[in-house]
Amino acid sequence: MESGTFYVCRNINNRSRPPTQSRSNDEGKDRKQRGRRCLVLMTMCLGLICVLLLVFITLYITITAERDLLKSYKNTVEEFNHTIISLQDKNTDLLIDKDQLKNNLNSLSQKKLELETRVMSLSEELKKEKLETELRKLYERGNSSFSISSELKSWFESRQFCRDRGADLIIINTEEKQRHLTSFIKERVWIGLSDIENEGIMKWVDNSTLNQGFWYEEEPNNAGGDEDCVELIPSGSIQNWNDLPCSEKRKRVCEK
Template identity: 30%
Template sequence: MTEVIYDNVMMTETVEMDRGERVEMMVDIYESADTVKHHDLRTNTERHQPLQHTGSVSVKNRKHRAAEVCLCLLCILLLTAVMVLCVYFTTERKQLLTHINNLTDERKQIFTKYEQILNHSNNLTAESQQIKNKIDELQRGLYEQDQRADNFKWIYYNFSFYYISSEEKRWNDSRQDCQQRGADLVIINSQEEQEFLQKVVVDDNNYIWIGLRTTEGVWKWIDGTTITNGYWRYQNQYSYRDNCALMTSSGWDDWLCNYHSKKYICKRTILKSLIT
Protein backbone atom coordinates (compact mmCIF):
# COMPACT_ATOMS: atom_id res chain seq x y z
CA MET A 1 0.00 0.00 0.00
CA THR A 2 2.69 2.11 0.86
CA GLU A 3 4.32 1.30 -2.41
CA VAL A 4 1.11 2.05 -4.20
CA ILE A 5 0.90 5.38 -2.51
CA TYR A 6 4.45 6.01 -3.35
CA ASP A 7 3.89 5.02 -6.83
CA ASN A 8 0.90 7.32 -6.97
CA VAL A 9 2.93 10.11 -5.55
CA MET A 10 5.65 9.48 -8.05
CA MET A 11 3.12 9.41 -10.82
CA THR A 12 1.55 12.55 -9.45
CA GLU A 13 4.91 14.22 -9.34
CA THR A 14 5.62 12.84 -12.68
CA VAL A 15 2.38 14.13 -13.93
CA GLU A 16 2.98 17.34 -12.15
CA MET A 17 6.44 17.41 -13.52
CA ASP A 18 5.09 16.66 -16.90
CA ARG A 19 2.61 19.48 -16.48
CA GLY A 20 5.33 21.71 -15.33
CA GLU A 21 7.43 20.76 -18.27
CA ARG A 22 4.47 21.26 -20.47
CA VAL A 23 3.90 24.59 -18.96
CA GLU A 24 7.52 25.38 -19.36
CA MET A 25 7.42 24.07 -22.84
CA MET A 26 4.34 26.09 -23.58
CA VAL A 27 6.00 29.15 -22.08
CA ASP A 28 9.05 28.45 -24.11
CA ILE A 29 6.92 27.97 -27.20
CA TYR A 30 5.10 31.22 -26.57
CA GLU A 31 8.36 32.96 -25.90
CA SER A 32 9.78 31.44 -29.04
CA ALA A 33 6.72 32.52 -30.94
CA ASP A 34 7.01 36.02 -29.58
CA THR A 35 10.66 36.01 -30.40
CA VAL A 36 9.97 34.81 -33.91
CA LYS A 37 7.15 37.29 -34.29
CA HIS A 38 9.35 40.08 -33.00
CA HIS A 39 12.13 38.96 -35.28
CA ASP A 40 9.75 38.85 -38.23
CA LEU A 41 8.51 42.35 -37.41
CA ARG A 42 12.03 43.61 -37.14
CA THR A 43 12.96 41.87 -40.33
CA ASN A 44 9.98 43.39 -42.13
CA THR A 45 10.89 46.79 -40.73
CA GLU A 46 14.43 46.41 -41.88
CA ARG A 47 13.18 45.32 -45.26
CA HIS A 48 10.98 48.39 -45.61
CA GLN A 49 13.56 50.81 -44.28
CA PRO A 50 16.05 50.41 -47.21
CA LEU A 51 13.24 51.23 -49.61
CA GLN A 52 12.50 54.47 -47.82
CA HIS A 53 16.22 55.29 -47.62
CA THR A 54 16.61 54.65 -51.35
CA GLY A 55 13.73 57.00 -52.15
CA SER A 56 15.23 59.74 -50.00
CA VAL A 57 18.59 59.38 -51.76
CA SER A 58 16.86 59.62 -55.14
CA VAL A 59 15.13 62.85 -54.09
CA LYS A 60 18.40 64.26 -52.84
CA ASN A 61 20.13 63.31 -56.10
CA ARG A 62 17.41 65.10 -58.07
CA LYS A 63 17.83 68.20 -55.95
CA HIS A 64 21.58 68.06 -56.42
CA ARG A 65 21.17 67.73 -60.18
CA ALA A 66 18.72 70.62 -60.28
CA ALA A 67 21.18 72.72 -58.28
CA GLU A 68 24.00 71.77 -60.63
CA VAL A 69 21.90 72.66 -63.68
CA CYS A 70 20.98 76.02 -62.16
CA LEU A 71 24.62 76.64 -61.29
CA CYS A 72 25.69 75.79 -64.86
CA LEU A 73 23.04 78.10 -66.29
CA LEU A 74 24.15 80.84 -63.92
CA CYS A 75 27.78 80.33 -64.99
CA ILE A 76 26.77 80.49 -68.65
CA LEU A 77 24.81 83.69 -68.04
CA LEU A 78 27.73 85.19 -66.13
CA LEU A 79 30.17 84.20 -68.88
CA THR A 80 27.85 85.71 -71.50
CA ALA A 81 27.56 88.91 -69.48
CA VAL A 82 31.35 89.08 -69.07
CA MET A 83 31.83 88.61 -72.83
CA VAL A 84 29.26 91.30 -73.62
CA LEU A 85 30.90 93.66 -71.15
CA CYS A 86 34.34 92.92 -72.60
CA VAL A 87 33.10 93.70 -76.12
CA TYR A 88 31.35 96.85 -74.89
CA PHE A 89 34.33 98.14 -72.92
CA THR A 90 36.70 97.28 -75.80
CA THR A 91 34.55 99.29 -78.20
CA GLU A 92 34.28 102.14 -75.71
CA ARG A 93 38.04 102.04 -75.17
CA LYS A 94 38.70 102.26 -78.92
CA GLN A 95 36.27 105.17 -79.23
CA LEU A 96 37.84 106.87 -76.22
CA LEU A 97 41.33 106.42 -77.68
CA THR A 98 40.13 107.82 -81.01
CA HIS A 99 38.56 110.78 -79.20
CA ILE A 100 41.78 111.32 -77.24
CA ASN A 101 43.82 111.23 -80.46
CA ASN A 102 41.45 113.75 -82.05
CA LEU A 103 41.72 115.99 -79.01
CA THR A 104 45.51 115.66 -79.15
CA ASP A 105 45.52 116.68 -82.82
CA GLU A 106 43.19 119.59 -82.09
CA ARG A 107 45.42 120.61 -79.19
CA LYS A 108 48.44 120.56 -81.49
CA GLN A 109 46.58 122.63 -84.08
CA ILE A 110 45.45 125.11 -81.42
CA PHE A 111 48.97 125.30 -80.04
CA THR A 112 50.34 125.86 -83.55
CA LYS A 113 47.77 128.60 -84.19
CA TYR A 114 48.60 130.10 -80.81
CA GLU A 115 52.29 130.18 -81.72
CA GLN A 116 51.44 131.74 -85.07
CA ILE A 117 49.26 134.37 -83.39
CA LEU A 118 51.95 134.97 -80.79
CA ASN A 119 54.60 135.35 -83.50
CA HIS A 120 52.29 137.63 -85.45
CA SER A 121 51.66 139.65 -82.31
CA ASN A 122 55.40 139.89 -81.69
CA ASN A 123 55.92 140.94 -85.29
CA LEU A 124 53.20 143.58 -84.96
CA THR A 125 54.81 144.79 -81.75
CA ALA A 126 58.19 144.99 -83.47
CA GLU A 127 56.65 146.74 -86.49
CA SER A 128 54.84 149.13 -84.17
CA GLN A 129 58.13 149.94 -82.48
CA GLN A 130 59.79 150.41 -85.86
CA ILE A 131 57.02 152.75 -86.96
CA LYS A 132 57.38 154.69 -83.72
CA ASN A 133 61.11 154.94 -84.32
CA LYS A 134 60.50 156.06 -87.90
CA ILE A 135 58.03 158.67 -86.75
CA ASP A 136 60.62 159.96 -84.32
CA GLU A 137 63.15 159.95 -87.17
CA LEU A 138 60.70 161.81 -89.40
CA GLN A 139 60.13 164.41 -86.72
CA ARG A 140 63.86 164.88 -86.32
CA GLY A 141 64.24 165.12 -90.09
CA LEU A 142 61.50 167.69 -90.32
CA TYR A 143 63.08 169.67 -87.52
CA GLU A 144 66.50 169.53 -89.21
CA GLN A 145 64.91 170.54 -92.49
CA ASP A 146 63.27 173.52 -90.82
CA GLN A 147 66.65 174.63 -89.53
CA ARG A 148 68.21 174.69 -93.01
CA ALA A 149 68.95 178.05 -94.64
CA ASP A 150 67.61 176.80 -97.98
CA ASN A 151 64.46 175.39 -96.43
CA PHE A 152 62.10 176.98 -98.92
CA LYS A 153 63.87 175.29 -101.83
CA TRP A 154 62.91 171.78 -100.67
CA ILE A 155 59.68 170.06 -101.72
CA TYR A 156 58.10 167.28 -99.62
CA TYR A 157 56.52 164.18 -101.18
CA ASN A 158 55.85 160.70 -99.75
CA PHE A 159 58.37 160.70 -96.85
CA SER A 160 61.05 162.34 -98.99
CA PHE A 161 62.35 165.88 -99.59
CA TYR A 162 63.36 167.09 -103.06
CA TYR A 163 65.71 169.98 -103.73
CA ILE A 164 65.42 171.63 -107.17
CA SER A 165 68.64 173.52 -107.87
CA SER A 166 68.61 176.99 -109.39
CA GLU A 167 72.19 176.78 -110.61
CA GLU A 168 73.65 174.54 -113.30
CA LYS A 169 76.49 172.07 -112.83
CA ARG A 170 77.97 169.00 -114.44
CA TRP A 171 76.58 165.62 -113.29
CA ASN A 172 79.48 164.80 -110.91
CA ASP A 173 79.46 168.27 -109.40
CA SER A 174 75.69 168.11 -109.04
CA ARG A 175 75.89 164.85 -107.09
CA GLN A 176 78.63 166.27 -104.86
CA ASP A 177 76.46 169.27 -104.03
CA CYS A 178 73.52 167.00 -103.17
CA GLN A 179 75.70 164.93 -100.85
CA GLN A 180 76.84 168.07 -99.09
CA ARG A 181 73.17 168.83 -98.42
CA GLY A 182 72.67 165.39 -96.80
CA ALA A 183 71.01 163.95 -99.89
CA ASP A 184 71.89 162.51 -103.33
CA LEU A 185 70.72 162.77 -106.91
CA VAL A 186 67.16 161.57 -107.19
CA ILE A 187 66.34 157.87 -107.73
CA ILE A 188 62.84 157.38 -109.13
CA ASN A 189 61.12 154.31 -107.71
CA SER A 190 57.59 154.47 -109.10
CA GLN A 191 55.32 155.88 -111.78
CA GLU A 192 53.70 158.16 -109.18
CA GLU A 193 57.05 159.66 -108.25
CA GLN A 194 57.89 160.15 -111.93
CA GLU A 195 54.62 162.00 -112.52
CA PHE A 196 55.17 164.16 -109.45
CA LEU A 197 58.63 165.25 -110.62
CA GLN A 198 57.43 165.89 -114.15
CA LYS A 199 55.01 168.42 -112.74
CA VAL A 200 57.88 170.16 -110.99
CA VAL A 201 59.79 170.55 -114.27
CA VAL A 202 58.24 173.46 -116.15
CA ASP A 203 58.85 172.62 -119.81
CA ASP A 204 60.94 170.55 -122.20
CA ASN A 205 63.66 173.19 -122.23
CA ASN A 206 64.26 172.66 -118.52
CA TYR A 207 66.71 169.73 -118.36
CA ILE A 208 67.52 168.39 -114.91
CA TRP A 209 70.10 165.78 -113.88
CA ILE A 210 68.84 162.66 -112.07
CA GLY A 211 70.79 159.85 -110.39
CA LEU A 212 71.00 157.57 -113.44
CA ARG A 213 74.02 156.91 -115.65
CA THR A 214 75.60 154.19 -117.81
CA THR A 215 78.01 151.73 -116.21
CA GLU A 216 79.80 149.49 -118.71
CA GLY A 217 77.04 150.11 -121.24
CA VAL A 218 74.19 149.43 -118.76
CA TRP A 219 71.91 152.05 -117.28
CA LYS A 220 72.10 151.91 -113.47
CA TRP A 221 70.99 154.05 -110.59
CA ILE A 222 73.56 155.56 -108.27
CA ASP A 223 72.83 152.82 -105.67
CA GLY A 224 73.99 150.19 -108.22
CA THR A 225 70.57 148.80 -109.17
CA THR A 226 69.64 148.34 -112.83
CA ILE A 227 66.56 150.22 -113.98
CA THR A 228 63.42 148.13 -114.39
CA ASN A 229 61.10 150.82 -115.70
CA GLY A 230 62.40 153.61 -117.87
CA TYR A 231 60.50 156.74 -118.77
CA TRP A 232 62.50 157.74 -121.85
CA ARG A 233 61.29 160.28 -124.36
CA TYR A 234 62.46 158.01 -127.18
CA GLN A 235 62.14 154.25 -127.48
CA ASN A 236 65.67 153.60 -128.77
CA GLN A 237 67.88 154.97 -126.06
CA TYR A 238 71.67 155.00 -126.44
CA SER A 239 73.94 153.55 -123.78
CA TYR A 240 77.26 155.22 -124.32
CA ARG A 241 80.13 154.78 -121.91
CA ASP A 242 79.74 158.08 -120.06
CA ASN A 243 76.16 159.15 -120.48
CA CYS A 244 73.87 160.43 -117.74
CA ALA A 245 70.11 160.84 -117.68
CA LEU A 246 68.19 164.07 -117.49
CA MET A 247 64.52 164.68 -116.80
CA THR A 248 62.19 166.85 -118.79
CA SER A 249 58.48 167.45 -118.49
CA SER A 250 57.85 164.80 -121.17
CA GLY A 251 60.31 162.08 -120.10
CA TRP A 252 64.00 161.17 -119.80
CA ASP A 253 66.82 162.11 -122.10
CA ASP A 254 70.57 161.47 -121.96
CA TRP A 255 73.69 163.70 -122.25
CA LEU A 256 77.37 163.36 -121.67
CA CYS A 257 77.85 163.49 -117.92
CA ASN A 258 80.73 165.94 -117.65
CA TYR A 259 80.30 167.93 -120.85
CA HIS A 260 77.13 169.95 -120.16
CA SER A 261 76.09 171.86 -117.07
CA LYS A 262 72.43 171.43 -116.09
CA LYS A 263 70.19 171.88 -113.11
CA TYR A 264 69.69 168.86 -110.82
CA ILE A 265 67.29 167.32 -108.32
CA CYS A 266 68.49 166.14 -104.94
CA LYS A 267 66.47 163.65 -102.89
CA ARG A 268 66.65 163.14 -99.14
CA THR A 269 64.59 160.15 -98.04
CA ILE A 270 63.09 159.81 -94.58
CA LEU A 271 61.70 156.42 -93.45
CA LYS A 272 63.39 154.66 -96.34
CA SER A 273 62.75 151.21 -94.92
CA LEU A 274 59.04 151.99 -94.55
CA ILE A 275 58.42 152.98 -98.16
CA THR A 276 60.66 150.36 -99.84
Protein backbone atom coordinates (compact mmCIF):
# COMPACT_ATOMS: atom_id res chain seq x y z
CA MET A 1 0.00 0.00 0.00
CA GLU A 2 2.71 2.42 0.76
CA SER A 3 4.33 2.08 -2.64
CA GLY A 4 1.10 2.73 -4.47
CA THR A 5 0.51 5.74 -2.39
CA PHE A 6 3.94 7.12 -3.26
CA TYR A 7 3.28 6.66 -6.97
CA VAL A 8 0.11 8.64 -6.82
CA CYS A 9 1.76 11.42 -4.97
CA ARG A 10 4.47 11.74 -7.58
CA ASN A 11 1.92 12.00 -10.30
CA ILE A 12 0.01 14.53 -8.32
CA ASN A 13 3.15 16.49 -7.72
CA ASN A 14 3.98 16.46 -11.42
CA ARG A 15 0.61 17.61 -12.40
CA SER A 16 0.52 20.37 -9.89
CA ARG A 17 3.91 21.97 -11.18
CA PRO A 18 3.27 25.46 -12.54
CA PRO A 19 3.92 26.08 -16.36
CA THR A 20 5.84 29.33 -15.72
CA GLN A 21 9.32 27.78 -15.80
CA SER A 22 8.68 25.93 -19.11
CA ARG A 23 7.43 29.08 -20.71
CA SER A 24 10.50 30.97 -19.55
CA ASN A 25 12.72 28.36 -21.08
CA ASP A 26 10.88 28.62 -24.40
CA GLU A 27 11.15 32.37 -24.41
CA GLY A 28 14.85 32.13 -23.67
CA LYS A 29 15.28 29.78 -26.57
CA ASP A 30 13.32 32.11 -28.82
CA ARG A 31 15.43 35.05 -27.72
CA LYS A 32 18.59 33.10 -28.44
CA GLN A 33 17.30 32.10 -31.85
CA ARG A 34 16.30 35.68 -32.61
CA GLY A 35 19.71 36.85 -31.43
CA ARG A 36 21.37 34.33 -33.69
CA ARG A 37 19.21 35.48 -36.58
CA CYS A 38 20.05 39.15 -35.89
CA LEU A 39 23.75 38.28 -35.68
CA VAL A 40 23.61 36.40 -38.98
CA LEU A 41 21.67 39.23 -40.57
CA MET A 42 24.11 41.83 -39.27
CA THR A 43 27.01 39.70 -40.45
CA MET A 44 25.45 39.39 -43.90
CA CYS A 45 24.75 43.14 -44.00
CA LEU A 46 28.31 43.88 -42.91
CA GLY A 47 29.66 41.48 -45.54
CA LEU A 48 27.44 43.08 -48.17
CA ILE A 49 28.62 46.52 -47.09
CA CYS A 50 32.23 45.34 -47.33
CA VAL A 51 31.60 43.90 -50.78
CA LEU A 52 29.91 47.10 -51.92
CA LEU A 53 32.72 49.15 -50.41
CA LEU A 54 35.30 46.97 -52.17
CA VAL A 55 33.40 47.32 -55.44
CA PHE A 56 33.20 51.08 -54.97
CA ILE A 57 36.90 51.35 -54.18
CA THR A 58 37.72 49.16 -57.20
CA LEU A 59 35.52 51.25 -59.48
CA TYR A 60 36.99 54.46 -58.08
CA ILE A 61 40.54 53.24 -58.65
CA THR A 62 39.65 52.02 -62.15
CA ILE A 63 37.86 55.25 -63.07
CA THR A 64 40.71 57.33 -61.65
CA ALA A 65 43.28 55.28 -63.57
CA GLU A 66 41.28 55.52 -66.79
CA ARG A 67 40.83 59.26 -66.28
CA ASP A 68 44.57 59.70 -65.76
CA LEU A 69 45.26 57.52 -68.77
CA LEU A 70 42.78 59.49 -70.86
CA LYS A 71 44.38 62.72 -69.71
CA SER A 72 47.78 61.31 -70.61
CA TYR A 73 46.49 60.28 -74.04
CA LYS A 74 44.99 63.73 -74.51
CA ASN A 75 48.30 65.38 -73.64
CA THR A 76 50.11 62.99 -75.99
CA VAL A 77 47.68 63.77 -78.80
CA GLU A 78 48.09 67.51 -78.22
CA GLU A 79 51.88 67.16 -78.26
CA PHE A 80 51.63 65.05 -81.41
CA ASN A 81 49.41 67.68 -83.05
CA HIS A 82 51.86 70.41 -82.07
CA THR A 83 54.68 68.31 -83.51
CA ILE A 84 52.76 67.79 -86.76
CA ILE A 85 52.06 71.52 -87.06
CA SER A 86 55.71 72.29 -86.36
CA LEU A 87 56.85 69.74 -88.96
CA GLN A 88 54.38 71.14 -91.49
CA ASP A 89 55.74 74.63 -90.90
CA LYS A 90 59.30 73.35 -91.28
CA ASN A 91 58.31 71.46 -94.42
CA THR A 92 56.80 74.64 -95.84
CA ASP A 93 59.97 76.55 -95.02
CA LEU A 94 62.06 73.80 -96.59
CA LEU A 95 59.95 73.88 -99.75
CA ILE A 96 60.40 77.64 -99.93
CA ASP A 97 64.15 77.24 -99.39
CA LYS A 98 64.20 74.49 -102.02
CA ASP A 99 62.48 76.73 -104.57
CA GLN A 100 64.84 79.56 -103.73
CA LEU A 101 67.86 77.29 -104.04
CA LYS A 102 66.51 75.94 -107.32
CA ASN A 103 66.13 79.47 -108.64
CA ASN A 104 69.62 80.33 -107.42
CA LEU A 105 70.95 77.18 -109.06
CA ASN A 106 69.26 78.04 -112.33
CA SER A 107 70.67 81.54 -112.12
CA LEU A 108 74.14 80.21 -111.33
CA SER A 109 73.87 77.67 -114.15
CA GLN A 110 72.95 80.44 -116.55
CA LYS A 111 75.84 82.56 -115.33
CA LYS A 112 78.14 79.55 -115.57
CA LEU A 113 77.03 78.96 -119.15
CA GLU A 114 77.57 82.61 -119.98
CA LEU A 115 81.00 82.54 -118.37
CA GLU A 116 81.93 79.34 -120.19
CA THR A 117 80.81 80.89 -123.47
CA ARG A 118 82.80 84.01 -122.68
CA VAL A 119 85.84 81.96 -121.70
CA MET A 120 85.61 79.93 -124.90
CA SER A 121 85.32 83.12 -126.90
CA LEU A 122 88.30 84.66 -125.11
CA SER A 123 90.26 81.43 -125.52
CA GLU A 124 89.58 81.44 -129.24
CA GLU A 125 90.61 85.07 -129.49
CA LEU A 126 93.78 84.39 -127.51
CA LYS A 127 94.57 81.39 -129.67
CA LYS A 128 94.12 83.45 -132.80
CA GLU A 129 96.23 86.28 -131.46
CA LYS A 130 98.90 83.88 -130.29
CA LEU A 131 98.83 82.05 -133.60
CA GLU A 132 99.13 85.21 -135.61
CA THR A 133 101.91 86.50 -133.36
CA GLU A 134 103.86 83.26 -133.58
CA LEU A 135 103.38 83.10 -137.33
CA ARG A 136 104.68 86.60 -137.72
CA LYS A 137 107.69 85.80 -135.59
CA LEU A 138 108.52 82.54 -137.34
CA TYR A 139 107.75 83.47 -140.90
CA GLU A 140 109.02 86.94 -141.25
CA ARG A 141 111.54 86.74 -144.04
CA GLY A 142 112.79 90.16 -145.09
CA ASN A 143 109.74 92.12 -146.13
CA SER A 144 107.49 89.03 -145.99
CA SER A 145 104.93 88.44 -143.23
CA PHE A 146 101.95 86.14 -142.69
CA SER A 147 98.51 86.49 -141.14
CA ILE A 148 95.56 84.16 -140.53
CA SER A 149 92.05 85.47 -140.94
CA SER A 150 89.15 84.78 -138.59
CA GLU A 151 86.49 84.91 -141.34
CA LEU A 152 85.29 82.02 -143.47
CA LYS A 153 85.39 82.71 -147.20
CA SER A 154 85.70 80.86 -150.47
CA TRP A 155 89.15 80.42 -152.07
CA PHE A 156 88.55 83.28 -154.52
CA GLU A 157 87.18 85.59 -151.83
CA SER A 158 90.10 84.72 -149.59
CA ARG A 159 92.63 85.49 -152.31
CA GLN A 160 90.93 88.79 -153.07
CA PHE A 161 90.95 89.63 -149.35
CA CYS A 162 94.72 89.06 -149.23
CA ARG A 163 95.33 91.01 -152.47
CA ASP A 164 93.30 93.96 -151.20
CA ARG A 165 95.87 94.19 -148.43
CA GLY A 166 98.91 93.95 -150.63
CA ALA A 167 99.42 90.23 -150.05
CA ASP A 168 98.31 86.92 -151.52
CA LEU A 169 97.49 83.41 -150.32
CA ILE A 170 100.55 81.72 -148.85
CA ILE A 171 103.02 79.79 -151.01
CA ILE A 172 104.61 76.75 -149.31
CA ASN A 173 107.67 75.81 -151.29
CA THR A 174 109.85 74.23 -148.59
CA GLU A 175 109.42 71.46 -146.03
CA GLU A 176 110.62 73.80 -143.28
CA LYS A 177 107.87 76.27 -144.09
CA GLN A 178 105.31 73.44 -144.19
CA ARG A 179 106.42 72.12 -140.79
CA HIS A 180 106.29 75.53 -139.15
CA LEU A 181 102.88 76.31 -140.57
CA THR A 182 101.53 72.88 -139.60
CA SER A 183 102.76 73.29 -136.03
CA PHE A 184 100.58 76.37 -135.51
CA ILE A 185 97.53 75.90 -137.70
CA LYS A 186 94.54 74.77 -135.62
CA GLU A 187 91.81 75.08 -138.24
CA ARG A 188 91.40 74.36 -141.93
CA VAL A 189 92.85 77.18 -144.07
CA TRP A 190 93.20 78.00 -147.74
CA ILE A 191 96.70 78.08 -149.24
CA GLY A 192 97.70 79.64 -152.55
CA LEU A 193 97.61 76.41 -154.60
CA SER A 194 95.07 75.30 -157.26
CA ASP A 195 94.65 73.61 -160.65
CA ILE A 196 91.93 76.00 -161.80
CA GLU A 197 93.59 76.73 -165.16
CA ASN A 198 94.57 73.17 -166.07
CA GLU A 199 93.10 70.14 -164.29
CA GLY A 200 95.85 68.08 -162.69
CA ILE A 201 98.53 70.79 -162.98
CA MET A 202 98.84 72.46 -159.57
CA LYS A 203 100.18 76.01 -159.60
CA TRP A 204 100.84 78.59 -156.91
CA VAL A 205 99.30 82.04 -156.98
CA ASP A 206 102.58 83.40 -158.39
CA ASN A 207 102.02 81.05 -161.37
CA SER A 208 104.92 78.79 -160.34
CA THR A 209 104.36 75.05 -160.74
CA LEU A 210 104.19 72.81 -157.67
CA ASN A 211 107.45 70.92 -157.17
CA GLN A 212 106.90 69.27 -153.77
CA GLY A 213 103.50 68.49 -152.32
CA PHE A 214 102.42 67.46 -148.81
CA TRP A 215 99.23 65.59 -149.61
CA TYR A 216 97.04 63.36 -147.51
CA GLU A 217 97.02 59.76 -148.64
CA GLU A 218 95.08 59.39 -151.92
CA GLU A 219 94.94 63.16 -152.37
CA PRO A 220 94.44 65.09 -154.57
CA ASN A 221 91.56 63.03 -155.92
CA ASN A 222 89.34 65.70 -157.54
CA ALA A 223 86.25 64.07 -155.99
CA GLY A 224 83.12 65.05 -157.88
CA GLY A 225 85.21 66.55 -160.65
CA ASP A 226 85.30 70.08 -159.18
CA GLU A 227 87.99 70.00 -156.45
CA ASP A 228 90.37 72.62 -157.85
CA CYS A 229 91.60 74.45 -154.71
CA VAL A 230 93.82 73.29 -151.88
CA GLU A 231 93.44 73.56 -148.12
CA LEU A 232 95.74 72.71 -145.23
CA ILE A 233 94.16 70.60 -142.51
CA PRO A 234 95.63 70.53 -138.94
CA SER A 235 97.09 67.13 -138.11
CA GLY A 236 100.05 65.48 -136.48
CA SER A 237 101.71 65.02 -139.84
CA ILE A 238 103.02 67.44 -142.44
CA GLN A 239 101.15 65.38 -145.06
CA ASN A 240 97.97 67.42 -144.63
CA TRP A 241 96.96 68.97 -147.97
CA ASN A 242 93.56 68.27 -149.45
CA ASP A 243 91.85 69.42 -152.65
CA LEU A 244 88.20 70.49 -152.48
CA PRO A 245 85.75 72.78 -154.30
CA CYS A 246 86.87 76.40 -154.32
CA SER A 247 83.42 77.51 -153.16
CA GLU A 248 83.86 75.91 -149.72
CA LYS A 249 84.26 78.34 -146.83
CA ARG A 250 87.58 78.31 -145.01
CA LYS A 251 89.91 80.65 -143.17
CA ARG A 252 93.03 81.75 -145.02
CA VAL A 253 96.71 82.45 -144.56
CA CYS A 254 97.88 85.61 -146.31
CA GLU A 255 101.52 86.28 -147.16
CA LYS A 256 103.21 89.52 -148.09
